[in-house]
Amino acid sequence: MKGLRLTIARQTVSSILDTLGDDDFFNIIAYNEELHYVEPCLNGTLVQADVTNKDHFRDRLDKLFAKGIGMLDMALTEAFELLSNFNETGRGSVCSQAIMLVTDGAVETYDAVFAQYNWPDRKVRVFPYLIGRESAFADNLKWMACANKGYFTQISTLADVQENVMEYLHVLSRPKVIDREHDMVWTEAYVDNTRPQAQKLEDAQGPVLMTTVAMPVFSTKNETRNKGILLGVVGTDVPVSEILKAIPKYKLGIHGYAFAITNNGYILTHPDLQPLYEEGKKRRKSSYSSVDLSEVEWEDKEDELRNAMVNRQTGSFSMKVKKTVDKGVFLYVFIEQCRTTGKLRLRQKAGLNPLHYPLYKPE
Numbered sequence: 001m002k003g004l005r006l007t008i009a010r011q012t013v014s015s016i017l018d019t020l021g022d023d024d025f026f027n028i029i030a031y032n033e034e035l036h037y038v039e040p041c042l043n044g045t046l047v048q049a050d051v052t053n054k055d056h057f058r059d060r061l062d063k064l065f066a067k068g069i070g071m072l073d074m075a076l077t078e079a080f081e082l083l084s085n086f087n088e089t090g091r092g093s094v095c096s097q098a099i100m101l102v103t104d105g106a107v108e109t110y111d112a113v114f115a116q117y118n119w120p121d122r123k124v125r126v127f128p129y130l131i132g133r134e135s136a137f138a139d140n141l142k143w144m145a146c147a148n149k150g151y152f153t154q155i156s157t158l159a160d161v162q163e164n165v166m167e168y169l170h171v172l173s174r175p176k177v178i179d180r181e182h183d184m185v186w187t188e189a190y191v192d193n194t195r196p197q198a199q200k201l202e203d204a205q206g207p208v209l210m211t212t213v214a215m216p217v218f219s220t221k222n223e224t225r226n227k228g229i230l231l232g233v234v235g236t237d238v239p240v241s242e243i244l245k246a247i248p249k250y251k252l253g254i255h256g257y258a259f260a261i262t263n264n265g266y267i268l269t270h271p272d273l274q275p276l277y278e279e280g281k282k283r284r285k286s287s288y289s290s291v292d293l294s295e296v297e298w299e300d301k302e303d304e305l306r307n308a309m310v311n312r313q314t315g316s317f318s319m320k321v322k323k324t325v326d327k328g329v330f331l332y333v334f335i336e337q338c339r340t341t342g343k344l345r346l347r348q349k350a351g352l353n354p355l356h357y358p359l360y361k362p363e
Contacts, residue, residue, distance in 0.1 A: 011161045029078060104132050126144050
C-alpha cells in the first residue's frame with residue numbers, strides 16, 4: 001500500500017480515532033512481514049482513547065510507510081490475543097470489542113484464525129475497510145465481516161472516508177436499540193468561548209467551564225426496531241456552575257469544598273483546577289480538560305478516593321494527609337449525582353466542622 005491508498009488509509013485510521021471517547025481503549029498495529037506497533041512503547045496493551053493519546057497516535061501515523069508483503073494472519077492473531085489478554089487481566093469491561101482492519105486486500109479468508117480465537121461466540125466484531133478502487137479481494141473481506149458480525153466498507157477516495165467510517169457505529173448500536181438502552185454521556189470540563197451565553201458569563205465571572213450531556217436517538221418504530229437504526233445524537237451544554245448549585249453549601253462547613261469528576265477520573269470541577277495560564281489569563285492549557293483526580297488530591301496515593309468515586313460508591317471515609325502548612329485527617333462524603341456519570345464529593349477537615357449529614361441526592 002503506497003501513494004494515494006496509503007494517504008486514504010491514514011485518514012481512515014484518524015477518522016476512526018475521532019469516533020472513540022474516554023470510555024474506549026485502543027492500539028494501532030501495522031504489519032508486513034513483521035508486526036509493528038505504531039507506538040513501540042505500548043506493545044501488547046491498549047491505551048485510553050483520551051485526547052492526548054489520540055493526538056500522539058495521529059502524529060505516529062505520518063511515519064508509517066509501505067514495505068514488503070502484508071501477513072494478515074499474523075496481524076489478526078496478535079489483535080485477538082491482545083484483546084483477550086487485556087480482558088483476562090481485568091483491565092477491560094468486555095463491553096464491545098472490535099478489530100478495524102484497514103487494508104488494500106486479503107488473499108484468503110483466514111477462517112482458521114477466526115475459528116481459533118473468535119468462534120463460536122463471536123465476541124469480537126471485525127470491520128474490514130478495503131482501500132482503493134480494486135475489488136478483487138472484496139469477497140474475502142466481506143466474508144470476514146459477515147462471519148464475525150461486522151460490516152464491510154470500501155473506500156476509494158478521501159471524500160468517502162468520513163461517511164464510510166461511521167457505518168460501524170450503526171452495527172455496534174443495534175443491541176442497544178433492540179434492548180432500548182439509552183446511555184447518557186457527560187463530557188469533561190471545557191472552556192467555551194463561542195456561544196453568546198458563555199461570553200456574557202465570561203465577561204462577568206472570567207472563563208466559564210462547561211460540560212456537555214448527550215445521548216443517542218434510536219428509531220423506535222416496530223418495523224425498524226430489529227435493524228437498530230441510529231438516528232442521531234441529542235445533547236445540551238451545561239455550565240459547571242449550574243451543577244454546583246445543587247450542592248447545599250450549608251453542609252460544606254468553613255473549611256470544606258466540593259469537587260466533581262467524570263466516570264474516568266478526570267476533574268469536572270475543583271477549586272485547584274486552573275484551565276488558563278496565569279499570564280494574561282487568556283491562553284488555555286493544552287491538557288486542562290484531562291486532569292486526573294490523583295493529580296489534584298495528591299494525598300490519595302493509593303487511589304482509594306479516586307477508585308471509590310469512579311466505581312460510584314456511596315457513604316463516607318476518612319484519610320490521613322500531611323502537608324507543609326497543615327496536618328490532619330480529612331473526611332470525604334460521597335454525594336450521588338442522579339442520572340450522571342460524574343460524581344460530587346465533599347471534603348471537610350475533621351475537628352473543625354465534622355460532617356454528620358445524610359447523603360444528599362438532588363432531584
